[in-house]
Amino acid sequence: MYLPAHFEETRPERLRALLRENPLATWVVQADGGLQVNHIPFMLDADRGPHGTLVGHVA
Structure with a gap:
């Protein structure tokens, strides 16, 4: 996917x-x-993995 530099966000905290x-x-x-299309709730486990881990639930 093309991402113009002025839209790029690289700050991990943001x-x-x-x-x-x-x-x-x-x-x-x-x-x-x-x-x-299904809506899936996610949460970020910031302490799991070098960049955090997205955790979701599908029933």
Whole structure:
């Protein structure tokens, strides 16, 4: 994906804040009859892994 330099965010603290403030993602899959979109709650476990780990739940 093309990302112009003026939209690039590389500060880890801002990226972590963005994930904390917006803990909902969309999961798009191709299904019979077209695309299917599901909303998935996520949280960032900042202490897991070198950059943190996104943890989500799908039931």
